[in-house]
Amino acid sequence: MKITASQVNALRQKTGAGMMDCKKALVEANGDEQAAIDILRKKGQKVAAKRGENETKEGLVIAKVTNGEGVILSLSCETDFVAKNEDFYALVDSLVNCAANSSAQTADDLLNEKFDDKLTVGEKITEQIGVIGEKLEISNFDRVKAEAVVAYNHPGNQIASIVGLNKAGDVAEDAGRQVAMQVAAMAPLALNKDGIDQETIDREIEVGKELAIQEGKPAEMAEKIAMGRLNKFFKENTLLSQDFIKDNKMSVEQFLNQSENGLTVTEFKRVALK
Structure with a gap:
């Protein structure tokens, strides 16, 4: 049957696949869009198997706070060219939003969550492997829940952090943002x-x-x-004992207490891709 340009464009918008890939899939599926999507997904599965041994040294990490809970997720790929693509950023951002609205506690949990009405997160990633032609994998996923949670994304999205605090409010969150930057910069091993x-x-x-x-x-x-x-070693590698980077005359613990009496960090997560 004849495949129209509008059909090809509609499939491309839904899947992100190339025009020729979309046209071939629609021809094979006799114009059935859902069947064509399945064909593209199967192509992705083949690519995933073929590229399974490839190293994923590039990627992006994004931290976000939604409804008082923070999530941090990194999606790895093979090349810097893909990592710097706007569509790849949009994909990672959509995965973070999906994670934030789910109850997933691990990357494996997240892969089984619904991405949309048709695909799970794992299936979406497989689909995009076929579109992009590189191995993709969730290399880090974590979440933090506390009275207040603050996220920090370092420019370039190669480092991100989330910090949980024992108190909420503007003062606490402003202090938390500064501590989240400290976590990103100083890479503490533990809270104390x-x-x-x-x-x-x-x-x-x-x-x-x-x-x-x-x-x-x-x-x-x-x-x-x-x-x-x-x-x-403890002073240099535990967050609350570290010198505060904006004023090394005090520790992070002292800075927090000075910002608001009794304020402290309850938990933090940091992901650095390089």
Whole structure:
């Protein structure tokens, strides 16, 4: 049957596939749009299998707050060319919106959520693999719920963060924005020293002892020196103890308390693609 330009354009608008791909799919489907969409999806599945071993080192990360809850999601692709495309940004943004309006707690959960009336998130990604011709995958997904949540997206969308606070209000949220920028810039490992796992602590102590001995310090002093270095490690790598980047005369904990008495961070997430 004859396929009209309007049919091709309508399918292209719905799927984002190229004009020739849309026309071929409609011809194969005898003009049935839904069947043509399924054909394009199957093409995507074939591409996904073919490119399954390819590395996805590029991509975008977006953090967003909706209805008092923050989500952070990164979609990885193979090339910088794709990552910088406006359509790719729109795809990642739509996935973030879908995540924000779902109850998904993990990336696997999210893949099974509805993207629209016809596709799940996983099926949408598979469809777009066929459209783009690169492997795509959700490389990070997390969410934060608190009295107030603030999101920060660093220009270029290669780094993003979300911060949960124990108090709401304009003052708390303004302070939270500054702390979210701190998280993005300083990459803390945990909220405080209680969040550092014992394996990391043991390793830092062992390294500290070895360095002290190499510096010629007596073996009996090595442990004490190592503990001092451990405390420095906690200060540099836990968010509340870090020097506040806008005023290094105070810690992040002190900055928050100065902004509003008793204000603190309850949880944070950070994703950096590079």
